[in-house]
Amino acid sequence: MSSNSAEEYWKANIRLVIGCLIVWTTVSYGCGILFADALNGIKLGGYKLGFWFAQQGSIYTFVALIFFYANRMNKLDKKFNVDEK
Amino acid sequence: MVGVTFSLYLSIAWISRVKTTKGFYVAGGGVSPLANGMATAADWMSAASFISMAGLISFMGYTGSIYLLGWTGGYVLLALMLAPYLRKFGKFTVPDFVGDRYYSNTARFIALICAIFVSFTYVAGQMRGVGIVFSRFLEVDVNTGVLIGMAIVFFYASLGGMKGITYTQVAQYSVLIIAYLVPAFAISTKITGTNIPQIGFGSTITDGVHAGQYLLTTLNQLNTDLGFAEYTKPFAEGGKSMLDVFCITMALMVGTAGLPHVIVRFYTVPNVRAARLSAGFALLFIAILYTTAPAIASFARYNMINSISEVEYRAAPTWFTSWEKTGLLAWVDKNHDGIINYQAGKAFIGTPDFTGETGSHGQLIVANTYADSDNELYIDRDIMVLANPEIANLPNWVISLVAAGGLAAALSTASGLLLVISSSISHDLYYRLINRNASEKQRLLVGRVMIGIAVCVAGYFGIHPPGFVAQVVAFAFGLAASSFFPVIVLGIFSKRTTKEGAICGMVSGIVFTMIYIINIKFFGGQPWCFGISAEGIGAVGMLINFMVTLVISRLTKPPPQSVQDMVDTIRYPRGASASINH
Numbered sequence: 001m002s003s004n005s006a007e008e009y010w011k012a013n014i015r016l017v018i019g020c021l022i023v024w025t026t027v028s029y030g031c032g033i034l035f036a037d038a039l040n041g042i043k044l045g046g047y048k049l050g051f052w053f054a055q056q057g058s059i060y061t062f063v064a065l066i067f068f069y070a071n072r073m074n075k076l077d078k079k080f081n082v083d084e085k
Numbered sequence: 086m087v088g089v090t091f092s093l094y095l096s097i098a099w100i101s102r103v104k105t106t107k108g109f110y111v112a113g114g115g116v117s118p119l120a121n122g123m124a125t126a127a128d129w130m131s132a133a134s135f136i137s138m139a140g141l142i143s144f145m146g147y148t149g150s151i152y153l154l155g156w157t158g159g160y161v162l163l164a165l166m167l168a169p170y171l172r173k174f175g176k177f178t179v180p181d182f183v184g185d186r187y188y189s190n191t192a193r194f195i196a197l198i199c200a201i202f203v204s205f206t207y208v209a210g211q212m213r214g215v216g217i218v219f220s221r222f223l224e225v226d227v228n229t230g231v232l233i234g235m236a237i238v239f240f241y242a243s244l245g246g247m248k249g250i251t252y253t254q255v256a257q258y259s260v261l262i263i264a265y266l267v268p269a270f271a272i273s274t275k276i277t278g279t280n281i282p283q284i285g286f287g288s289t290i291t292d293g294v295h296a297g298q299y300l301l302t303t304l305n306q307l308n309t310d311l312g313f314a315e316y317t318k319p320f321a322e323g324g325k326s327m328l329d330v331f332c333i334t335m336a337l338m339v340g341t342a343g344l345p346h347v348i349v350r351f352y353t354v355p356n357v358r359a360a361r362l363s364a365g366f367a368l369l370f371i372a373i374l375y376t377t378a379p380a381i382a383s384f385a386r387y388n389m390i391n392s393i394s395e396v397e398y399r400a401a402p403t404w405f406t407s408w409e410k411t412g413l414l415a416w417v418d419k420n421h422d423g424i425i426n427y428q429a430g431k432a433f434i435g436t437p438d439f440t441g442e443t444g445s446h447g448q449l450i451v452a453n454t455y456a457d458s459d460n461e462l463y464i465d466r467d468i469m470v471l472a473n474p475e476i477a478n479l480p481n482w483v484i485s486l487v488a489a490g491g492l493a494a495a496l497s498t499a500s501g502l503l504l505v506i507s508s509s510i511s512h513d514l515y516y517r518l519i520n521r522n523a524s525e526k527q528r529l530l531v532g533r534v535m536i537g538i539a540v541c542v543a544g545y546f547g548i549h550p551p552g553f554v555a556q557v558v559a560f561a562f563g564l565a566a567s568s569f570f571p572v573i574v575l576g577i578f579s580k581r582t583t584k585e586g587a588i589c590g591m592v593s594g595i596v597f598t599m600i601y602i603i604n605i606k607f608f609g610g611q612p613w614c615f616g617i618s619a620e621g622i623g624a625v626g627m628l629i630n631f632m633v634t635l636v637i638s639r640l641t642k643p644p645p646q647s648v649q650d651m652v653d654t655i656r657y658p659r660g661a662s663a664s665i666n667h
Contacts, residue, residue: 010656014578017165024161028154033331036147036319046287046299051317054150055142055379056283059157059372066164066368070361073169077358082657084356 009080016072020065028058086485087492090260091237094496097256098241098249106528109246110177110508111352116251118359122366124254125350127261127497129156129341129371131207132214134378135261135494140466142382143389146308146316148325149382151620155337157368157375162342162570164364168351170577170655172360177352178505179345179569180513186576187584188648190518195591197513199568200345201506205542206561207346208502212547214495218488231547234496239540242500242507243533247353250500257493262373264490269377272384272477276300282380293391304383307390312429316383325618332621339627340562343569346501349508357658385469388476393462394427398446401425404475409449412437413465413472416448419455430458437463503543507535563602563619567594567626575634577656580649586638594630598623 031039036050044052077083103109116124134156142149174182179200184193212231219230241249273285276292277300290296295303304316314321320330341347350367351360392402398416408414415437416425423446433453442450451463474483511532516523523531568591575582575590604610605619612618614625643649654660 006653006657013656020161020165024158028158028334029331032150032154033319033327033334040317040319044287046289046301048301048317050319051147051150051301052287054147054319055153056286056376058154059376062157062161063365063369063372065161066361066365069165070358070365073361074358077658082659084358084658084660 005080006082009076009082012076012080013073016069016076020069023061024065027053027061032058086482087489090256090489090493093256094237094241094253097252098245101248101252102244103246103248104529106177106512106525106532108248109529109532110504110512111349112246112248112251114175114353115355116353118354118363119366120251120255121350121354121359121363123258123370124251124353124497125347125363125367126370126374127254127258127493128350128501129347129367129498130261130374130494131498132211132218132491132495134374135265135491136214136218136467136470139378139381139385140469142379143386143469144466145324146314147319147321148330149379151325151330151333151337153375153379155334156341157371158334158338159341160364160368160371162338163347163351164361164368166574166577167342167348168360168364169357169658171348171573172351172354173357173655173658173660175352177349177512178508179348179573180509181517182576183569183572183587184513184517186648186651187572187582187587188645189584189588192572192584192588192591193513193517195588196569197509199564199591199595200509200513203344203561203565204346204502204505204509205546208499208506208539208543209546211495211499211502212543215492215499216547218491218495228548231544234492234499234547235540235544238496238500238503239537242503242540243536246532247349247504250504251353253500254497257497258370260493261490261497262370264486264493265374265377267483267486268473268477268479269381269384271479271483272388272473273380275477276384276387282377282384286380286383290387300383300387304387307387307394311390311394311427316386326616328615329618329621332617332624334621336566336621336623336627337562339570340564340566340623343565343573344561345509345565345569346498346505348569349505350501381473382469385473385476389464389469390427392476393425395424397424398448399423402476404472406447407475408468408472412439413468415439415451415463417451417453417455417461417463418444418446418448419459419461425462426459427462428458428460430460431456432458432460432463436465499543503536503539506539507532510535560599560602563598563623563626564595566623567598567630571627571630571634575631575638577652579635579638580652581638581643582634583638583641583644585641586634586636589637590630590634593633594626597629598626601626 039050215234277285
């Protein structure tokens, strides 16, 4: 693999990681903590939204994020030909 | 039921016994992502998650989210920033990585001390958990319970090493999750008519005076009536501040990602792709319990207030009196009306100290001094999970299922921790630092002997629990957050990070965190850093570590080319399955 495409692969990975971490921060620290009080004004069935994010929604998002990341990285590995044979 | 599960664990151990150090430390690197995910989930969820967490949330309401978020969010960090790279690195332990990446035995040694300290603080609590489950459900002495637990863990951990532990943990996960879900489904159906607890939690109540009202709305009302803060209200008066909740959540997340017994699980899968996937499975399996726990918490609180608040003691349900005998419940009739008055505030000082006499209503009399409040009821938080089957009128086999589940949770975590202690000493200390020429056989023997010693030390703490066990849990997370996480992440993502930077960073992070926690927990000091409590200070320690490491690294000469090349190799997945056969 040329050092050029190696660098590109790494940059693409970093972009993906940062993107995922932004979502991670937004749901847990954002919706679940910083804006929990404000979001509690909105109701989702029997749940107040801030409370729901803190005790349910964030956890679902975490699970989805990891599978999303794993999936995207596998594609990236193939594209840059660094996947395991 | 408990006997059946124990013989299951022992037979698995016999089938998966090992003969090589690679098998002993990392299960030969051949565990499938799904199995590793289950094993990680069992490894991670301890007696505290299984028995205490729902009860804690039940009393804390919104603030209980610190545990839910903190103990799950770390897996995202693990999956994105640690697991795949450490798998590619492909050695046996966390100190291995720190020592090799920072080309320094000093760094290796600091990491080793942290790994042992973190694991021991954790394992002491697990052995105690084993003893408690035995004594409450099986009516044997706590100490006998601890001894039985020790013997079982020693047998399968020393025989099968990581391989034995992994497959036993898969079985233990299955036992504990069934034991957690069965009562949860039943209680959700009973209160809300919906059998999925995660949905029932946000539904309406079917029976009684609150029929037709949303469960959470009702809880808010009940709480307010009794003088507590609203159940769903964040940062209520007298509770934790927003900054504190933020910091505790962060310290728990980052600490989770830095705990050695969790990290090593990702060395056991065959390749990088499997490491990523298996982090996802691990969190999925954890999430099943962690999204059920807050639902149980709210059901249990509703049930409890409904069935005993303002009820005459003589008319209280039978589970009330049977759990009173265990000391998890106590009632003092402050205003002599024979009615259980439950309100905010403590009933009396300390835990119940029964005199052996019974009062005029048949209640057990305590010798404790009354606290300055009108509350008459003492409730231990553990009762929320332990008494759940009885409160919901479930058959007896469910009760023994819960016992088996609690034991599975405690044993699986204990065995994972003991293996980390054993491998830290036999691999990092003995083989890497003392005797580089040790043969495979010698290393394996040292590993097995170390498990034996570690089991005995853990058992000793289980039988004679030092008063500080509960307090040192803050240490385990604080230390993992302020030591390992920053240096591992920077080791992978910044080639410029030098050994001087990493050593100074780890030392300053740990020293700051330790001093702050010791000052609060042992000398009754004030949380002087913006009111952040001891549990959350690891977040600040982590930031200090990051900053110190980054700055010192820029001031010292760059790492040798060989190390920079190693970092390059770690970043690209190809060749991971080969790299472990060094």
